[in-house]
Amino acid sequence: MGDHHGPAKGFGRWLFTTNHKDIGTMYLWFSFAMFLLGGVFALVIRAELFQPGLQLVRPEFFNQMTTMHGLAMVFGAVMPAFLGLANWLIPMMVGAPDMALPRMNNWSFWILPFAFALLASTLFMEGGGPNFGWTFYAPLSTTYAPPSVTYFIFAIHIMGASSIMGSINIIATILNMRAPGMTLMKMPLFVWTWLITAYLLIAVMPVLAGCVTMMLMDIHFGTSFFSAAGGGDPILFQHVFWFFGHPEVYIMILPAFGIASAIIPTFARKPLFGYASMVYATASIAFLSFIVWAHHMFTVGMPIAGELFFMYATMLIAVPTGVKVFNWVSTMFRGSMTFETPMLFAIAFVILFSIGGFSGLMLAIAPADFQYHDTYFVVAHFHYVLVPGAIFSIMAAVYYWLPKWCGNMYDERLGKAHFWLSFIGLNVTFFPMHFVGLAGMPRRIPDYALQFADFNQIASMGAFLFGFSQVFFLFIVIKTIRGGAKATDEVWENPEGLEWTIPSPAPYHTFTTPPPIK
Amino acid sequence: MATDSKSVDGYEPYYVPEQSAFPILATIGLFAFVFGLGTFFNEMQAETSGSGRYISIAGFLILSATLFFWFRQAISENMQGMNSMQLKRSYVWGMGWFIFSEVMFFAAFFGALFYVRNFAGPWLGGEGDKGVHIALLWENFKYTWPMMETPDQVVNGAKAAFVGAGEGNSLYPADAHNGLLHWLPLYNTIILLASSVTVHMAHVGLKNDNRSAFKGWLFITVALGIGFLFLQYMEYHEAYVDLGLTLESGIYGTTFFMLTGFHGFHVFLGMTMLLIMLLRAQKGHFSHEDCFGFEAASWYWHFVDVVWVCLFFFVYII
Structure with a gap:
């Protein structure tokens, strides 16, 4: 077993692999494919909204696009991308030979393409695909749903199983596979944030499974979970869904915090400011994520005590998040900063994510939320946390670690061009949505009143710019993998972490015996 | 390298x-x-x-x-001795977190029951600020638990889609037809609690290298699991045939069958795991220092037992 060998030949390598690097690569490519697919769905939406009135698609199809865009991005693009990064990086960061349970790791990945094939195929079924929004509120998703909802439910079930197995693997790897001397408080923050994320996933994916199971039973077996006629309550759906959904939001951002905490110190050439407080802040955010879910449903008519509790609990989240932003800024303060592409993405992450955080605070104020609820202001808010939050951090991570993965440096000029195109495209797309939202434009509607036309045209143009920039990103990544300047083992100037002590590209097997930890 | x-x-x-x-x-x-x-x-x-x-x-x-x-x-x-101690610990972590995920799955259904009984139900019956609006939709509906008559029935009468089982047809002890001695959940509680003890006795037997005790207690545990499932089948039969309580009987039937049904399914899974461990024991597997396959199955069995205790209180008693 001590012998070292490379990957198997042919396509079987990918089907049968147990190697964390292969599986990480597959997750990342799958995520990229879903990102482009979800992006196409988004562009259908933006093309239709370029002008008021109905031009390109029927309203029913528009609804399917908003639904599938959300599902593809949340479950297909962001989560698998973070799992891909976890697979590639966590064993190298903690000095482990591989993930704890390598065969189950492969199973976690391969369920995803099948689940998404099932989900995407619903678009071609009779009655169309899911058309009830990615939050699939009952009774839209039960009583009034197309027949394809059954496949949607099972697709969610198996991707949930995939997430749970992936998370169990990550927790077992972090808790059991660290090299001797790698104490918990020496772990890189990316590992810490993933440990907490995996815990959140194992806690809430089963609740989502319960939620879709209740739907399945209501649709096919006459139960009345979400039917007041039988003594149930449609609002129950929202409670169960958001008990999953709010921690899910943090599942999509905590690993991003870990990435920013890895990149900013490298390019500020200073150690991370406040490591321990970063760990505690992450844990606090995870804890709070379980007691804020009903801020998504202030307008359903909760008792006043509920409104107040969820309002205050939500505002509390600003405290640990503020700690994090403070720490990143303090890390940069008086650092010898350079602005390579990963750093540009990381800085944009800090600034734009804070904007998304502030609009989140506005939405957290229950009486104000009565005005903002279900408007484009909400769309602007969560796109500001997800696109420059989750997506930018993933891109930053790709630029930062790609030289380690493939052994070649990316082209810095192209990387910077990609950053600026994305940065401009993103802001042009989503910033105007704040204004139309505050002025009262409702979300998820294919038509709108005339006075919103100008801002919508600007947003649509920004969306196409952002979309095409990502094709450019694809080009840059492929170009880097195929060739380019050779990366050194360290890649950057004195970066911290075990992954920089091994050769570039990283050998197929690393740390078959644990490295010494200082 | x-x-x-x-x-x-x-x-x-x-x-x-x-x-x-x-x-x-x-x-x-x-x-x-x-x-x-x-x-x-x-x-x-x-x-x-x-x-x-x-x-x-x-x-x-x-x-x-x-x-x-x-x-x-x-x-x-x-x-074959390929697993290091560290690898064995990975399996331990894996099973532990898998059971945690199962706990959260049940939490969703217990949460639904809690919400319906403490919030949605009373509001449907007209209680509180929210009740004012809903009372207009479901006029004359009185909330009680177990809900044996649905709002649908109160408003739509014979045309109702959700038909409750009617007064006296719940599975609470107060409705036990021939007295508490014929109340099946009580026996199931005793059976499952006993099986948790017997599976522990099997573990003790294994740890003492007493293989016949190990296999004997394990066999009894599997038999108790089958006994539980049989009684649950009798209970469901009674509910469907004698009481008219079904999945479609409104929220009481819904929560009753979904919670006990998923629990029963997990009992079946746990019983299957233990049965496999019994067959493996027959083949001479497991030693007192290397028996995590069996221990994992017994952890699962204890988990199923704890869920039942919660069910017994929240679904059958309170």
């Missing part, structure tokens, strides 16, 4: 398996199973018949067979 020169002394290599076909086969089985099941459900809804059930069964067989050979391989690797 560069990393080898810096190895730590006394490190047992961590076994990373070669390429494996199990995961992709299991994926294909799982996919066919759920795709077929979805198709079957839609066919039922549309009152047509098609290939759904056959695809589903085929998928289930592929999945089961793959898992069988997968576990067999993992067991044989361990028996």
Whole structure:
């Protein structure tokens, strides 16, 4: 077993692999494919909204696009991308030979393409695909749903199983596979944030499974979970869904915090400011994520005590998040900063994510939320946390670690061009949505009143710019993998972490015996 | 390789398996199973018949067979001594977190029950600020638990889609027809609590290298599990046939059958695991220092027991 060998030949390598690097690569490519697919769905939406009135698609199809865009991005693009990064990086960061349970790791990945094939195929079924929004509120998703909802439910079930197995693997790897001397408080923050994320996933994916199971039973077996006629309550759906959904939001951002905490110190050439407080802040955010879910449903008519509790609990989240932003800024303060592409993405992450955080605070104020609820202001808010939050951090991570993965440096000029195109495209797309939202434009509607036309045209143009920039990103990544300047083992100037002590590209097997930890 | 020169002394290599076909086969089985099941459900809804059930069964067989050979391989690797202590700990962590995920699955259904009984139900009956609006929709509906008459019935009478089982037809002890001695949940509680003790006795037997005690207590545990499932079948039969309480009887029937049904399904899973451990014990598997397969199954069994205790209180008593 001590012998070292490379990957198997042919396509079987990918089907049968147990190697964390292969599986990480597959997750990342799958995520990229879903990102482009979800992006196409988004562009259908933006093309239709370029002008008021109905031009390109029927309203029913528009609804399917908003639904599938959300599902593809949340479950297909962001989560698998973070799992891909976890697979590639966590064993190298903690000095482990591989993930704890390598065969189950492969199973976690391969369920995803099948689940998404099932989900995407619903678009071609009779009655169309899911058309009830990615939050699939009952009774839209039960009583009034197309027949394809059954496949949607099972697709969610198996991707949930995939997430749970992936998370169990990550927790077992972090808790059991660290090299001797790698104490918990020496772990890189990316590992810490993933440990907490995996815990959140194992806690809430089963609740989502319960939620879709209740739907399945209501649709096919006459139960009345979400039917007041039988003594149930449609609002129950929202409670169960958001008990999953709010921690899910943090599942999509905590690993991003870990990435920013890895990149900013490298390019500020200073150690991370406040490591321990970063760990505690992450844990606090995870804890709070379980007691804020009903801020998504202030307008359903909760008792006043509920409104107040969820309002205050939500505002509390600003405290640990503020700690994090403070720490990143303090890390940069008086650092010898350079602005390579990963750093540009990381800085944009800090600034734009804070904007998304502030609009989140506005939405957290229950009486104000009565005005903002279900408007484009909400769309602007969560796109500001997800696109420059989750997506930018993933891109930053790709630029930062790609030289380690493939052994070649990316082209810095192209990387910077990609950053600026994305940065401009993103802001042009989503910033105007704040204004139309505050002025009262409702979300998820294919038509709108005339006075919103100008801002919508600007947003649509920004969306196409952002979309095409990502094709450019694809080009840059492929170009880097195929060739380019050779990366050194360290890649950057004195970066911290075990992954920089091994050769570039990283050998197929690393740390078959644990490295010494200082 | 560069990393080898810096190895730590006394490190047992961590076994990373070669390429494996199990995961992709299991994926294909799982996919066919759920795709077929979805198709079957839609066919039922549309009152047509098609290939759904056959695809589903085929998928289930592929999945089961793959898992069988997968576990067999993992067991044989361990028996060949390929698993270091560290690798064994990975399995321990894996099982522990898997059980936590199961706890959260049940939490969703217990949460639904809690919400309905403490919030949605009283509001439907007109209580509080929210009740004012809802009372207009479901006039004259009085909330009680167990809810034996649905709002649908109160408003729509004979045309109601959700028909409650009627007064006196719940599974609470107050409605036990021939007195408490014939109240099945009580016996099931005793059976399951006893089985948790017997599976522990089996563990003690194994730890003392007393294999006949190990196998005997394990056999009794499996038998108690089957006994539980049999009584639950009797209870469901009584509910459906004698009481008219079904999945479609409104929220009481819904929560009752979904909670006890998923629990029963987990009892079946746990019983199957223990049965497999019994068969393995017959083949001479497990020693007092290496028996995590059995311990994992017994953890699962204790988990199922704890869920039942919660069910007993929240579904049958309170």
